Structure formats: C-alpha cells, structure tokens
Amino acid sequence: MQLAQQPLVPGVERDAAAQELLEGVSSLVRAVRCIEHRHLGMEGGLRRSDASVLKVLMKDGEQRGGEIAARLGVDASVVSRQLTALEADGLVSRRPDPADARVGLVSLSPRGKAQLEAMYSSYIQQLRTALSDLDDDALIAAAATMQRVAVAITGATKLVRQPPKTGE
Numbered sequence: 001m002q003l004a005q006q007p008l009v010p011g012v013e014r015d016a017a018a019q020e021l022l023e024g025v026s027s028l029v030r031a032v033r034c035i036e037h038r039h040l041g042m043e044g045g046l047r048r049s050d051a052s053v054l055k056v057l058m059k060d061g062e063q064r065g066g067e068i069a070a071r072l073g074v075d076a077s078v079v080s081r082q083l084t085a086l087e088a089d090g091l092v093s094r095r096p097d098p099a100d101a102r103v104g105l106v107s108l109s110p111r112g113k114a115q116l117e118a119m120y121s122s123y124i125q126q127l128r129t130a131l132s133d134l135d136d137d138a139l140i141a142a143a144a145t146m147q148r149v150a151v152a153i154t155g156a157t158k159l160v161r162q163p164p165k166t167g168e
Helices: 016-042 048-060 065-072 076-088 110-130 136-161
Strands: 092-097 100-108
Touching (some): 016 048, 048 092, 048 110, 065 076, 076 092, 100 110
Antiparallel strands (some): 092 100
16 A cells, blocks of 8 residues: 555645555455455345344344444344344334333344354355455454454544533
C-alpha cells in the first residue's frame, strides 16, 4: 500500500498513518462484502443483516429480540421485522417468555443453524484460500489488531454520542 500523499478531504490536515488505516479498512470492508455477497446469495438468499441475526442466536442462544438488537447496535423494530421474515422462512422459532408473556424468546432453528454453518464454512474456505500465504499466527495477529482498532473506534464513537449533561 502506498502512503496517501493528499488529504482525503481538501482543507483537512493530512495524517498519513490514520488516512492509510482508513483506506485500508475501507478496502478490507469492500473485499469482505464482495465475498459475503457471493456466499449470501448462494445460501438461500440470506441478506447480511439476516446472517448477523442468525449468528447472534448461534453464538449466544435463545434470547429476546431486543437483546439481539442491542448486540447488533440497531433499533428493536428493525430486528422485529427481520425475525418475522426469518420465522416465516423456518430459520428461527419463537416462543413466549415464561418470565414475561408480553415478549417472546427467539432461537435458531435446526434449518437456520444448518444454513448458517454451510454459508460460513464455504465463506471461511474461500478466505483461507485467498490468504494462503499467511500462516495461522499471522492471521491471529491481524485479527487481534483489527479487534483493537474496532474496540477503540467503538469506544470513541460512544463518547461522541453521549448527550451533554444538564445543569453544567
């Protein structure tokens, strides 16, 4: 990767390292989305957002729709519509919450689990092929760096979004 010589936005001070990180992350996101798009389309027409919901259920088990929304950082109404479609497709199931009958618990169905596993197995195989010149240690180190960057950016975003305290 060649260091950026010009600022991304005219008039904004150039910070080569931060700009390279931004451009590198953008390139990585585009590349991953291309692979995801191919695999999501092949595996029963799942959208990325649907796969994200199924992945949360696979990882964390049965839960309320609001908990899924919180984990994904989206509004509960968005997840509610997704869950309705996923349930109609037989990929999730819902049951009343014994602790509060006004809400339901959502779980990944066997069909949803099989579809998600097949999609990610194929997806991981393609990534592994594309990254064959990197050994496991290099992949783990890259993943750790990306996670640190993601946590730092997420933390900074939360600080920016905090409403001003009243009375100060």
